[in-house]
Amino acid sequence: MGAVMYHPVNSLVRLHRQGYVKGEIIPGHCTAILMATAAEIRTGNLVAGAEALGIVLTDAQARRFVRYYAELARWNERVNLTAITDWDAAQSLHFLDSLSAARALSPELLASGEFVDVGSGGGFPGIPMKLAFDGMRGTLLDSTAKKTAFLSHAVETLELRDMSVRTGRAETLAHDADMRERFDIAFARAVAEVAALAELTLPFVRVGGVVVLHKKADIAAELSRAETALDTLGGSLRESLPVSISGMLGDRTLVVIEKHSRTPARYPRRPGMPAKRPLR
Incomplete structure (x- = not known):
């Protein structure tokens, strides 16, 4: 890793008071970080929200989230990764929602489970x-190849072990x-x-594994429409778990699907068909 780049505006980020990231911003300064005020790089909301x-x-983990944000904002200037570029909003709408x-998930899966993040985009929820x-x-x-180029860069820059990126x-x-049927979690x-x-997710998951979907709060009708699809694909609804996230308007729901039998070989259908004609 190269030497840390110094810039006069780093005085904004050499913050040693409680609730602020300590030390220098890392190499690869992005405009969003260089022009940030002290308030914009506070990590108190992230830490408190995670604790909730x-x-x-x-x-150290909070600093890595700041570095991730810096790289995301820098790349977002040329690759459409996210419409959310404000640090405070990113803490809630990206990081805490992902977490x-x-x-x-069980403690065992959080300790050593293997996941696939389908449609990762800017890395959510996999990188958080x-x-x-x-x-x-x-x-x-x-x-999208441009997005997986960013994901590969983020994995390397953040020194994330046991992580890979696939385009397709x-x-x-x-x-x-x-x-196919390799992962503990999708x-x-x-x-x-x-x-x-x-x-799009159950075919990746081993029998006994789980799918976790981030959805809006009111999804009862949607879950009812999905019953046949889940049964056909070898899954069943374990629970729909309401989640309240600090800084986010409206509650979220985690839809948790268990994989109880192997997915028939014909699924998923050809590209575009799952969204165009969902199984009923």
Whole structure:
């Protein structure tokens, strides 16, 4: 790793008071961080919000979230990774929302489980989960090469061990022998119906594993429509878990699906079909 780059504006980030990230901002300064005020790099909300979810973040982990944010904001200037670039909003809408997935997982899975993050985009929820639970192993999957270029950069820059990145459609990669029914956990935050997301995630998960979907609070009708799809794909609803996240308007729901039998070989169907014609 190269030497730390110095800049006069670093005086804004050499903060040693409680609630602030201590020390220098890391190499690869982005405009958002260089022009930040002290308030914009406070980590108190992140740490407190994580604690409310039952997660204790160390100072070192909080610093890595700031570095992740810096890289995300810098790359976002040329790659459409997120519409949320404000630090305070990112803490709630990206980081804490991602970390809420921990509520659906056992201590054993949080310690050493292997996950696939389907439609990872800017790395959510996979990278925040890895930053908080270093023993986890994961694969970040996205169909857009520019996004997976960022994901590969983030994995390298943040020195995330046991993490890989794959470019491709879930409908295609789920049929690869090295990806199919391999993972303990599949995550997805994509905006799609539960039935469609189940078809894109369950084929990756081993029998006995789980799928965790981040959804809005009121999804009773959507879950009802997904019953046939879950049964067809070898899954069943374990629970829908309400989650309240500091700084986020409206509650969220974690949809937790258990894999009880192998997914038939024909699923997922060809690219686009799960979303266009969800199983009914």
